[in-house]
Amino acid sequence: MIGAPVLEISDLTVDYGLGEQAVRAVRSVDLTLHRGEVLGLAGESGSGKSTLAYAMLRLLPPPGVIRSGTVTYHPGAGAPVDVLTLSPAALRRLRWAEVSIVFQGAMNSLNPVHTVAMQLCDVLAAHRPGTTGAGRRRRARELLDLVGISADRLDAYPHQLSGGMRQRVMIAMALALEPRVVVLDEPTTALDVVVQRQILAQLRALRADVGFSVLFITHDLSLLVEFADRIAIMYGGRIVETAPAADLYRDSLHPYSTGLLSSFPALRGPRRERVGIPGSPPDLRNMPTGCTFHPRCPRAFDPCAVSVPELAVPADDAGPGRTVACWLHAERVRRGALS
Incomplete structure (x- = not known):
């Protein structure tokens, strides 16, 4: 059963490098993992998923630098702590015992x-x-x-x-x-699909028995639809949509989420055409203005190239627990259209 927050990431910003040559890989990310929850984090390679995970556990290799933000861990007993301000000794006690990670290419x-x-x-x-x-x-x-x-x-x-x-x-x-929190960074990428399913089934059973929370990072959204309770979509270093897994699969709001879902075949239901996302992920050294996805977006319109949309509850009634950073669902645009 999903409970209170166990890990809260607030306004986390991460750079690689210093000064004018710095590349911003994670941009003001807010994300919450609840007790007993499997939270999926999906996006193409280079979207900032692994950087986010390593930053929140202070495992960033040089020249990675955490520019701002807090990572609040809520222990089973005692006061919450900001992981980013812990001493080396306290951080050592936290890792593995309270929060552990399975690294990319772990095998x-x-x-x-x-x-x-x-x-x-x-x-x-x-x-x-x-x-x-x-x-x-x-x-x-x-x-x-x-x-x-x-x-x-x-x-x-x-x-x-x-x-x-x-x-x-x-x-x-x-x-x-x-541990109370397990971070899985692409844990099944190098495995064949049969072994992938076996490991996911094992993780599902372990979660039921042990009761830990999971942050599951992958570029394969089809895995998360089956395994996660809630999914966050990341693009260009930002979270662009969060939703319960079933709701995201049934009715994604952000065009990027729709593109990811359309790129793999449905195992059940009517046959549908697979459609890729045109273009390439943005160059972090030269980010587009406005919404970073607008150069690849089939539904882009006037505000998209000018202003960055905030991650917020959509103006249209899309159900509880949903947020999206897209002008198609922004209250300000709807008010402007009605005036």
Whole structure:
């Protein structure tokens, strides 16, 4: 059951580089993840999805710089904390224990010269130093069972596992300390569709059993329609639409969301023509004026090239829990048309 906010991102802005040569990759993003929720974050490559995730956990590699914003984490007990202002020691306690991440290309992230058991036990030893070796190995066995891998693979090396199994080991590692939030950054991109579905089914079952919240980042919107409770669409470093997954699939409001949905075939219902999005994602060094999507938008009109639309509740009645940054649904444009 979805509950109160567990992670709130407010006005987060991220640059790569300094001075006049800086490239703005994330632009004033507001996003909230609720307790027990799977929040999907979708968009083309280069839209800022991974940068947002790494920034909120302070994992940005140089020359990434957080320019502004807050990332408020609400623990199970105690006062909320701003992740961006935590000391290194407090940040170390937060990561893995409270908020964990499965990195993009995670199946290649395991150390090739250490066994699965050694790598799982290292996480437990680092964050729970009071545990015994036998206790850590027992927990490692439980974690493998949790993600559907036989315990006899504990002493296997990464090269002895399939890609799907290595990915599951990384998910097990992310769940080792029972975090309240798990960030999945393109966790199934390099896997075939059968293994993708197996891992998603496993994650769905784990979410029901363990009760963690998930921020699921992917360019594959079809996965999110099945797996997420709510979806945020990102383009050019901004959130351009948020909606419950079923509502977005049934009636997307932003033309970019519609383009993403039209680019993959429907598995059920009537056959529909697949239509790609013309053009390419914007050059972050030379962003278009107004709405960043307007050069590619088939429905662009006068205000789109001039003013940036705010992410707000649509003027038309589109249902609860929906926001969109598009002049087609903006109250100001509707008022102007009526005057």
